Amino acid sequence: MTSESARMNSAAEARFRVQAPNSLPRTIVVIALDAAGRAVVERLQRGGWRQATFLAATSGDALEDLAGRPRQIRNEVEHADLVVLVAGPGGRAHAAAPIGEACSRRRVMTTAFVVEATSAAAPDVSRTLGQLRPWSLMVVIAEHDDYIDDMMTALRA
């Protein structure tokens, strides 16, 4: 007799998988921490995302939207499922700390992207990593920043 696993693993049985939606849209907040990050976030904002908010850190480690209107870190993090931090090499990602602290308090997942890293000097990358690592549960160093688009699509942003 055919085992249950043998029957259920078949292509024929795959047709009977429940097709109802299995998740609610996630809220993702993408925050540029420096100028390199801002260029990426401004490009990303032009995509047709459903549940994503795009912000930038100011020189005073506060937040603003990309039109320059002030935003409160606590409020932006409050209902996020994921906060994505984007920064370039050089150690100008100071805002990672207050944002990370807010995420940590709210138990919000954080992912950090270091952009333009492949052409940067290692000490510059180190400085940025030193700022991001304490607050990031996932760090990505990608050669091309269009990877962030793919990641957001994969995460159903």
Next chain:
Amino acid sequence: MLRKVQNDLLTQTGPETPMGRMFRRYWVPALLSDELPENDCPPVRVKLLSERLIAFRDTNGRYGLMDEFCAHRGVSLWFGRNEDCGLRCSYHGWKYDVTGQCLDVPSEPEASGFANKIRLQSYPLVERGGVLWTYMGPPDAQPPAPEWEFITVPRPQTFASKRLQECNWLQAMEGGIDSSHVSWLHRGDLDSDPLFKGARGNQYNLSDARPVFEVVESPGGLYIGARRNAENGDYYWRITQWVMPSFTMIAPRGSHSVHGHFWIPVDDESCWAWSYDYHPVRDLTEAEIAAMRDGKGIHVRYVPGTFRPLANKDNDYLIDRAAQKMGRSFSGVEGIAMQDASLQESMGPVVDRTRENLVSTDNGIIMARHRLLRALAAFTDKGVTPPGVDPAHQKVRSAAIVLPRDVPFSDGAREALVARPAVAPASV
């Protein structure tokens, strides 16, 4: 999540598909050398990338891999006679050499030259490190022979096995770079498996079940780093290598051998999971080889006479619910390889990635798909050779290493991530 068109693109590897064409630009493992143990031994059926082939070793020790079926009436050459430098069809005696060239059509006058007009599709088959490798792409694009370290070290230092996995290659390969599952599915094996236990690094694993991941692009694919806290504020890193399209090397443990996989499509609904263990600077011990043959580590025990795992879907993977309940095994399936394979096969022959819900810790998988799709577009649109074809991309190592807190692991472990002859691996 992938769109259906992307999922189809990556999972379909037949000869006329984009991914199939790209896969054919690589040397891929086809058989274990032991499957053709002597000259004029019986031929072996091989199905790769949705093509049915026959492999044989002729009277002079030359290896051949060609269309399985006789050009005359489509009989399988598996029934053929391997004799006098050729494989002769048992039906009407047509005979082929290792290049697929027909040498003899007994029913035709010898002087007619008819045999010269018959040639089966064939592919080169070369022996490297106990594995027979084939290249199924255009001859003018054939790269140099593979240079993976496990096939370039002396034979006593390396061991390879293969097993049939009954699902698409991509979902199997993605399991190999899904570092976050290890703390769950395999949690019971670090302390008990003879090929893992006793390493100092295991204590870092066991004392910190929530590693933080970093994904960094490498020339041939990805470095996937999992970091845990070590002494004095340092980080303990376990760095896995993924080289396109389907090679992985898992971070080593202590003085144990280094291991990893290839996932090679048989067709779109099954693949060969190749598993290798080697040590760069010493012979494998008899006890290690015995453990590997006994299905320990990343290897399996087989249904006798086959490469099908003894625990398979037909016997519900011999799941032991009592062991699962008692915590002796998290999933109830024995052995690391079958713990993975049982779950990956349960996804169905080709998982529907439009319905998955990935999370941040899946960035290794997301990045691998991104790189495959990017390479596929460059290859298809501009003919760019994909990463991983260049032998320089193959001279890699995984590493387990303690580094200062702020150091990018790709820099701090730069030397450790490159294969260097007679240099011990970076391992904790």
